[in-house]
Amino acid sequence: MSSFIETRHLTLDYGGENGERPIRALSDVSLSIKEGEYIAILGHNGSGKSTLAKLLDLILFPTAGEIEIDGKVVTPEGLSDDEIFEIRRKIGMVFQNPDNQLVATVVEEDVAFGPENLGLPREEIRARIDAALDTVGMREYARHAPHKLSGGQKQRVAIAGVIAMMPKCIIFDESTAMLDPRGRREVTDTMEKLNRENGMTILHITHYMEEAARADRVIVISDGKILMDGAPREVFSRVEPLVACGLEAPQGTELLYELSLCGCSLPSGRITVSECADTLEELLSGKRG
Amino acid sequence: MISDITLGQYFPGTSPIHRLDPRFKIILTILFMVALFSARNIFVYAALALFTVLLVLASRISLRVVLRGIRPLLFILIFTLILHVLMSTRTDGRLLLDWKWLTVYDMDFYRAGVMVLRIVLLVVGTSVLLSYTTTPISLTDAIESLLKPLAAIRVPVHEFAMMMTIALRFIPTMLEETEKIMNAQKARGADLSSGNPFKRIKALIPVLIPLIVSAFQRALDLATAMECRCYRGSKGRTKLVKLKSTPADAVALLLFAAVLAGVYLGNAYIPIGIRVG
Amino acid sequence: MIKLELKDVTHVYGARTPFEKTALRSVNIGFESGLVTGLIGHTGSGKSTLVQMLNGLIRPTKGTVLLDGKDIWEKPKEIRSVRFRVGLVMQYPEYQLFDETVGKDIGFALRNKGCDPETVKEKVSRAAECVGLSPALLSKSPFDLSGGQRRRVAIAGVLVMEPEVLVLDEPAAGLDPRGRAEILGYLRRYGESNGATVILVSHSMEDMAQYCDRVVVMRDGEIYASGTTEEIFSDSDRLIRAGMDVPEVMKIALELKQRGYPLDGKLYTVEGVRDAILRALGKGGNR
Numbered sequence: 001m002s003s004f005i006e007t008r009h010l011t012l013d014y015g016g017e018n019g020e021r022p023i024r025a026l027s028d029v030s031l032s033i034k035e036g037e038y039i040a041i042l043g044h045n046g047s048g049k050s051t052l053a054k055l056l057d058l059i060l061f062p063t064a065g066e067i068e069i070d071g072k073v074v075t076p077e078g079l080s081d082d083e084i085f086e087i088r089r090k091i092g093m094v095f096q097n098p099d100n101q102l103v104a105t106v107v108e109e110d111v112a113f114g115p116e117n118l119g120l121p122r123e124e125i126r127a128r129i130d131a132a133l134d135t136v137g138m139r140e141y142a143r144h145a146p147h148k149l150s151g152g153q154k155q156r157v158a159i160a161g162v163i164a165m166m167p168k169c170i171i172f173d174e175s176t177a178m179l180d181p182r183g184r185r186e187v188t189d190t191m192e193k194l195n196r197e198n199g200m201t202i203l204h205i206t207h208y209m210e211e212a213a214r215a216d217r218v219i220v221i222s223d224g225k226i227l228m229d230g231a232p233r234e235v236f237s238r239v240e241p242l243v244a245c246g247l248e249a250p251q252g253t254e255l256l257y258e259l260s261l262c263g264c265s266l267p268s269g270r271i272t273v274s275e276c277a278d279t280l281e282e283l284l285s286g287k288r289g
Numbered sequence: 290m291i292s293d294i295t296l297g298q299y300f301p302g303t304s305p306i307h308r309l310d311p312r313f314k315i316i317l318t319i320l321f322m323v324a325l326f327s328a329r330n331i332f333v334y335a336a337l338a339l340f341t342v343l344l345v346l347a348s349r350i351s352l353r354v355v356l357r358g359i360r361p362l363l364f365i366l367i368f369t370l371i372l373h374v375l376m377s378t379r380t381d382g383r384l385l386l387d388w389k390w391l392t393v394y395d396m397d398f399y400r401a402g403v404m405v406l407r408i409v410l411l412v413v414g415t416s417v418l419l420s421y422t423t424t425p426i427s428l429t430d431a432i433e434s435l436l437k438p439l440a441a442i443r444v445p446v447h448e449f450a451m452m453m454t455i456a457l458r459f460i461p462t463m464l465e466e467t468e469k470i471m472n473a474q475k476a477r478g479a480d481l482s483s484g485n486p487f488k489r490i491k492a493l494i495p496v497l498i499p500l501i502v503s504a505f506q507r508a509l510d511l512a513t514a515m516e517c518r519c520y521r522g523s524k525g526r527t528k529l530v531k532l533k534s535t536p537a538d539a540v541a542l543l544l545f546a547a548v549l550a551g552v553y554l555g556n557a558y559i560p561i562g563i564r565v566g
Numbered sequence: 567m568i569k570l571e572l573k574d575v576t577h578v579y580g581a582r583t584p585f586e587k588t589a590l591r592s593v594n595i596g597f598e599s600g601l602v603t604g605l606i607g608h609t610g611s612g613k614s615t616l617v618q619m620l621n622g623l624i625r626p627t628k629g630t631v632l633l634d635g636k637d638i639w640e641k642p643k644e645i646r647s648v649r650f651r652v653g654l655v656m657q658y659p660e661y662q663l664f665d666e667t668v669g670k671d672i673g674f675a676l677r678n679k680g681c682d683p684e685t686v687k688e689k690v691s692r693a694a695e696c697v698g699l700s701p702a703l704l705s706k707s708p709f710d711l712s713g714g715q716r717r718r719v720a721i722a723g724v725l726v727m728e729p730e731v732l733v734l735d736e737p738a739a740g741l742d743p744r745g746r747a748e749i750l751g752y753l754r755r756y757g758e759s760n761g762a763t764v765i766l767v768s769h770s771m772e773d774m775a776q777y778c779d780r781v782v783v784m785r786d787g788e789i790y791a792s793g794t795t796e797e798i799f800s801d802s803d804r805l806i807r808a809g810m811d812v813p814e815v816m817k818i819a820l821e822l823k824q825r826g827y828p829l830d831g832k833l834y835t836v837e838g839v840r841d842a843i844l845r846a847l848g849k850g851g852n853r
Contacts, residue, residue: 044742045714057517085519093517100510105426105458112529117519125529147461150609161518177740178658180609180769181811207742210814246744251772251815251836258840262849273814277821284827284846466661472623473662476654477723478646478678495674498664502709 003032004169004201005056009065012051025051027224028065033203035168038195040212040232041205043221044246049205052221053173056203057093058084070168089118092162096174098154099147107149107157108133108142114165125164132160135198136190152183159190169201170194176206188214209236209250213271220245237268252276259283300421304349305537307422311431313538318418320545324552325410331399333555334406340548341410341417348417358416359409366405373401429453430530440523447523455511463504470499568596569763570620570652570731575629577615589615590626591787597731602757602764604774604795607784608809613735613767614657616784620733620765621652633731650679653729657736659720660713668694668711669704672722679727693726697752714745721749725756732756733765738773750777772813775799775834783808799834815839 010029016022026048033039043049054060055067058074067074069087079087092114095101104110108129115125133139136156146154155175162170172191176184188211194200204215212218218235220228222245228235236242239249239257249257250271256279260266264283270276309317328334345355359366374397382396419428433450440446471481474495481492577590590612597603607613618624619631622638622645631638638648656662665671672693673686681689694704697718703711708719721737734753738746750766754777757764768774774781774795781798783791783805790808791798798805802812802820812820812834819833819842829846832838 044744046712059513059517081521085521088517088519093514095510095514097507097510099462100507101514103455103458103511103515105424105454109426109529113515113520114518116527116529117521117525119525119527122527122529122531125527129529145461146458147465165518182608209743246742248743251813252818255815255818255836255839258836259843262840262844264847273817273821276818277825280818280822280843281825281827284822284843469656470662472618473656473659474674475623476621476649476656477662477675478649478727479674480646480678495662495664499662502664503661 002034003068004035004070005033006068007031007052007055007065008068010052010055010062010067011064012048012055012060013063025224026055029221029224029226030065031219031226031229033169033201035201036195036199038192038202038214038216039204040215040218041203041221042207042209042212042218042235042247043205044207047221047245048224049221050173051224053093053171053203053205056171057091058087089165090168092165092167092170094155094158094162094170094172094175096177098151098158098178101158102146102154102161105145106142107138107144107146110146110157111160111164114161118165128164128166129160132164135163135194136160150183151179152186155179155183155187156190159187159194163194163198163200167200169203171203171205173205174207175204176208176211184208184211207247209248213250220247222246233269233271236271256280299424300350300354302349302422304347304422306344306348306417308535308537309422309541310532310534310538311423311427312435312532313534313542314418314423315428315431315435317541317545318415320542320549321414321418322411324545324549325407325414327549327556328407328552329556330559331403332559333552334403336555337548337552338406338410341414344414344417348422350417350421354421355413355417358421359412362408362412366408369404369408370401373404374398377401425457426454427530427532429457430532434532447526459507462507463500466503467496467500470496567599569599569634570765571596571632571635572616572619572626573630573632575616575619575626575631577612577619577624578627581627589787590619593629593787593789595782595789595792597763597765598780599763600757600761601779602754602766602777603780603782604778605765605767605782605784606769606771606774606810607790611784612787613784617654617733617735617765617767620731621654622648623654650675650727651729652731652733653724653727655721655724655732655734655737657739659724659737660716662720662723663708663716666707667705668699668708668719671708671719672704672726674723675727689726689728690722693722696725696756697722698748714741717741717749718752721753728760729762731763731765733767735767736769737766738768738770746773753777771805771811771834775813775816783810785809795834796832799832 008030010026011024012026013022013024029052041049041052051060055062058079061074061078062076064076070090072083072087102110103113111129111132112125115128130139133142136159138153138156138160141149141153146157149157176187179187191202191204192214195202204211206212213232213236215232218230218232219226220235227241227245228238236249236253239254242249248254252273253271256266256270256276266279266283270279325337328337345352374393375391377397377400379396380392380394382394384392384394386393429450433446436444436446475481479492479495484492572593572595575590575593576588579585579587579589593616605613615624619626625639633648633651638645663671665674669690673690676686676689690704691701694701699715699718699722703715708716711719732753737753738749741749750773753764753766756762766778778795780793781795782789783798785808791804799816802816805812815836816834819829819839823829827846829842831842833842
């Protein structure tokens, strides 16, 4: 399958006006994302991961390099308003602060906002609202006021607002960072469902390892560059570079790593609880060591 | 908690007044206000007062709630009363008091009383017709729909309505935020509740600055989020909610028109009673 | 010794209105002097209400709050003096910054207390050092800093009072792993070097396991469990019943125990499980 999003030598500088030296947020990023992939983008605060998201949804335009989205090439020259509109209906964004992305005072009217902007007929909008709220499990809250909902519920409403536009891809820009564990689980469960059942391309920007472990592919960004790109078990078994760029490995992986430092010979690439327990059982029962 | 203060004090319900088309309700309110300010006769006022009570009954909102709504106005009402009695330059009726530049006639009391009644009826009538029985959002939709003809002469009607919607959406959020920031500064020993008025205003700076900074941040975030959801003003935009009027709206309109006509007839043909205004 | 204590505390929001809600129900809890106590519970468990009671931001509907054995509400007019002794850092505290410079903002509490400029200056630089802010930043505007730096400024703005009790509501929320570890490390060190009582609200069981001496679990406005970190984590069933997550490394240890491998020790941290496995292998507890 050909790629849905492809970036070629993507570079972005901030600032640089008034003779100041610009700050390079992204440098020479080339990657390719296929339709239907579930990708986690990991990086510490200020690593450039959110900048990448802003470039993909055309909130920013590259300083150098280009992005190809579904056949349309975005260059530093920018695009016309109509071209931007066409790309944005294919790529939806869910942001970090659940309070700052809901527009309406009633849940279903907020979900309607995107479809209304697309100029869809009323019956179609109605059908899409109901389907979208069903998908995120918020149908019973259709007539509620957003400010009375929990953080996780607000984010699910925001997701419904995006899926009602029927994009091919959704980018979650640290959408779980401000939530409690329950809210985070609600949102990541929804992401997984959208990917597995609706075949939607998911890009999840986060710094929570256990969330990233649920994706099919993990991209680690540090200082504006791609540091690692691979399946979660490949990426997470490289504990040292992860720690060096301000991240951490899941606890199980860290435990195996610590034990191997103490002289136990253990395989790498174990990340889930049961995988780690299996490996340690072999060690304890004397099959290894 | 501060965020539980309901804005516009909407009381959910399904009374005949709740069910009226909000566009009609705005028109009805205007008719009601015109009637109120046209009345020139104490009997006409009495009839309007009766009509207002009927409105309250039809809205099925308890009289206690309605009276509580007047309470904050008490000061203004008393002030109006005193002002009208003392400051009136009319010299009709019986002279009750004549002291230096101050003259008080008994008619002054009638006029002041009518003025107070007018304010009370105005507040009760508009709250029952609009704020108590209409959600802020449908009110916004109604205003947008009523003003739509103005869009032809480039009045930004849609943008105005969108601004109102967003303001309504964010008022509870900002109230919550205010409470949070006040608590944070109190935790750092800020004294927000004592001292003279000047000191108190100065003490609010540590609350206001973070509040304004965060409002700007929210505005930026929201603008980005709206653009990402393909918002580009009213261009090519459809709407989910379509306001629908029913025969009941027409009946209500006729009723209010009849009341207004009654007021004019009453002004002209009721010879007895005291003319005011 | 108990430093701060809630006795039979009940709190009801919006009493006698349709919005009436009981946030805390007959809560009895004491916080040990000089220790780090973790407070954990789901959103809506009453944590935030309890936290705001500790420095007198909320007055309990019923019951008493005792600081060094004295009722903090004895003289309601003097409640402000309690707030200088019990420092509270709220959630996302970076939103409270307002002053022209970082230094002035950190010194806000001391100016409220009426300290002279010399003392303010000295204590501000000490507080900034406590959270690893370089002195060069003190003359900058707080609005020019990064999110992580603003968080530290806000925390320094409370540490500057040198409170005997330091209460923090999710001080590391939204930070990446390194930022998290740094902030929590600074706070633990503040407690140790000042002999202060630290109360840490967190959603993260991993943080509780790593940074706290004692743990209090809240549920539906009541204290569900409290004890030393070891006691709390040794009864993992009780935690799971309360809908709490146990640290991942603990799940692995429990799984191994279930499969018949005897492990003992602090099975709730990576180091603890590592040492337990090494002991089981007969390699001793150390590298």
